[in-house]
Amino acid sequence: MALLRRQLAEEREDTGALLELRDVAKEFLTRRQRTKAIDHISMRVQNGEFVCIVGPSGCGKSTLLNIVAGLEHPSAGRVLFDGRPIVRPGAERVVVFQEPALYPWLNVRANVEMGLKIAGRNGADRKRLAERYIELVNLKRFSKAYMHELSGGMRQRVQLARALAVEPRMLLMDEPFAALDAQTRDVLQQELQEIWARTGATVLFVTHNVREAAILGDRVFVMTPAPGRLKREIGVDLPRPRSPDSHAVVDLAARIRAELEHDIYAVPSPEDSYAI
Amino acid sequence: MPFRVLRVVLFYLALLGLWQVVAMLHVWPKYVLPPPNEVWDSFWTYLRSGRITDAVEISMRRLLIGYFIGLVAGVLIGMAMANWKWVDETLGSAVLGLQSLPSVTWVPLAVIWFGINDKAIIFVVVMGSVASIAISARSGMQQMPPIYKRAALTMGASRLQTARYVQLPALLPSMTQGLKLGWSFAWRSLMAAELIVATVSLGQLLDLGRSLNDMSLVLAVMLVIVAIGLFVDFLVFGRIERFVQERWGLAT
Numbered sequence: 001m002a003l004l005r006r007q008l009a010e011e012r013e014d015t016g017a018l019l020e021l022r023d024v025a026k027e028f029l030t031r032r033q034r035t036k037a038i039d040h041i042s043m044r045v046q047n048g049e050f051v052c053i054v055g056p057s058g059c060g061k062s063t064l065l066n067i068v069a070g071l072e073h074p075s076a077g078r079v080l081f082d083g084r085p086i087v088r089p090g091a092e093r094v095v096v097f098q099e100p101a102l103y104p105w106l107n108v109r110a111n112v113e114m115g116l117k118i119a120g121r122n123g124a125d126r127k128r129l130a131e132r133y134i135e136l137v138n139l140k141r142f143s144k145a146y147m148h149e150l151s152g153g154m155r156q157r158v159q160l161a162r163a164l165a166v167e168p169r170m171l172l173m174d175e176p177f178a179a180l181d182a183q184t185r186d187v188l189q190q191e192l193q194e195i196w197a198r199t200g201a202t203v204l205f206v207t208h209n210v211r212e213a214a215i216l217g218d219r220v221f222v223m224t225p226a227p228g229r230l231k232r233e234i235g236v237d238l239p240r241p242r243s244p245d246s247h248a249v250v251d252l253a254a255r256i257r258a259e260l261e262h263d264i265y266a267v268p269s270p271e272d273s274y275a276i
Numbered sequence: 277m278p279f280r281v282l283r284v285v286l287f288y289l290a291l292l293g294l295w296q297v298v299a300m301l302h303v304w305p306k307y308v309l310p311p312p313n314e315v316w317d318s319f320w321t322y323l324r325s326g327r328i329t330d331a332v333e334i335s336m337r338r339l340l341i342g343y344f345i346g347l348v349a350g351v352l353i354g355m356a357m358a359n360w361k362w363v364d365e366t367l368g369s370a371v372l373g374l375q376s377l378p379s380v381t382w383v384p385l386a387v388i389w390f391g392i393n394d395k396a397i398i399f400v401v402v403m404g405s406v407a408s409i410a411i412s413a414r415s416g417m418q419q420m421p422p423i424y425k426r427a428a429l430t431m432g433a434s435r436l437q438t439a440r441y442v443q444l445p446a447l448l449p450s451m452t453q454g455l456k457l458g459w460s461f462a463w464r465s466l467m468a469a470e471l472i473v474a475t476v477s478l479g480q481l482l483d484l485g486r487s488l489n490d491m492s493l494v495l496a497v498m499l500v501i502v503a504i505g506l507f508v509d510f511l512v513f514g515r516i517e518r519f520v521q522e523r524w525g526l527a528t
Contacts, residue, residue: 069430070429070430071426071429071430089429089430089432090430090432091430091431091432092432093430094430094431095426095427095430097423097426097427099423101423101424101426101427102427103424103442103446104523104524104525105445105446105523105524114428114431114441115431115432117441118428118431118432118433118437118441119431119432146522146523146525147525148523148524148525149525162431163431166431166432172430
């Protein structure tokens with residue numbers, strides 16, 4: 001508690017970035033051993049950027065996202081959001097989860113309104129904003145539907161609308177399309193590009209899908225496992241909207257894949273324990 | 277649908293017929309097993325004199341107040357038990373102990389504490405129903421997908437908001453059985469208390485039947501209790517179950 005209060009009281013630091021991670025590490029204590037999930041993570045995200053983190057499962061990319069979300073706390077290093085340390089989850093950093101984290105007793109509109117209700121907005125405001133974002137994700141016809149009546153892709157759209165409705169300063173997306181079929185994923189990737197262009201949101205997007213990272217990112221961080229480290233940063237200045245089959249995207253995806261493969265087959269250094 | 281209704285009606289008619297036949301065979305004397313028509317007469321007499329309606333009104337009021345208090349307290353205690361380990365280890369063990377205690381054992385204490393009145397009986401009903409509801413609420417919280425809470429937290433919800441907007445409604449499907457269990461425990465406690473604490477009530481009518489050796493009155497009151505039970509089950513718990521099936525998509 002004392003630590004928390006001290007951190008809250010800390011002065012705002014001018015970092016010149018919306019999000020800054022400085023040498024962040026996270027260790028998990030299992031029964032017998034200490035496992036480093038991520039280590040030496042440093043990165044900056046500017047306002048309005050779309051940043052992807054791509055890596056194999058178990059590389060710690062979700063841990064990294066959870067730390068930014070405030071759902072987990074780093075064992076070492078500093079995480080600054082708008083110059084202030086992140087101490088807890090907050091509506092300025094909303095997460096879109098891989099699993100449909102929606103409430104089955106509420107219909108689409110009430111689900112989208114949930115974040116606004118938490119923020120204490122009045123009924124008229126909630127309705128207006130919810131309707132705007134439901135329309136943005138093309139679910140207008142389904143605003144009265146309940147979750148079990150929707151397909152996987154539609155549920156992820158509801159999650160996206162719910163996150164956007166609170167107008168967060170940063171959208172954290174944790175493999176949101178990983179559980180969807182390939183066609184639905186293609187459609188949603190295109191829609192997300194449009195929505196991003198229209199809302200100007202700042203996005204931190206975690207995925208294991210190299211092509212997804214190539215389609216969506218302004219910058220792509222390649223993350224390698226055991227312990228999770230950011231191995232390479234790739235700037236992407238391809239025109240948008242990017243099609244999944246364009247040569248440039250396919251080439252870039254191949255480049256990212258080559259970076260990853262090199263490391264997946266590499267022998268880990270003996271002092272690091274496996275996190276998988 | 278009409279066939280299913282017919283089947284149910286036929287079942288009860290057959291049961292009634294069997295009862296009538298057994299009673300007419302005079303295997304047991306009439307005061308031991310009165311035939312259905314005498315039970316009906318008894319029911320009708322006491323209904324027309326207003327004693328059954330009075331008793332139902334008073335007993336139902338006690339039951340509803342007691343169950344409501346037990347429900348609110350039970351859900352709060354159960355949620356607290358799931359939320360804080362120290363509550364589970366302290367209050368939680370007391371709740372487990374309470375559940376193994378027959379609620380009728382509270383009657384002497386209740387009479388001393390509150391006197392021979394509604395409060396004493398309501399207290400017994402609360403003590404009888406609160407533990408099972410609390411235990412059901414705790415297990416419902418533990419079965420709840422953790423993503424519900426995480427999603428609420430990332431939208432900036434406080435602990436209280438998470439409990440109110442997310443965890444409370446999310447408890448409903450896993451708690452439907454617990455709510456029913458609490459209701460039946462509440463009934464049992466009510467009858468036990470009313471049989472001992474003699475004030476105008478269904479329990480007192482039962483006791484009256486016993487002292488007058490009037491088994492037709494006893495059976496009439498039992499049938500009234502069964503009828504109320506079925507009615508509430510259909511009207512309240514049936515509705516909750518249908519709502520859960522609709523919203524959560526568990527309908528077949």
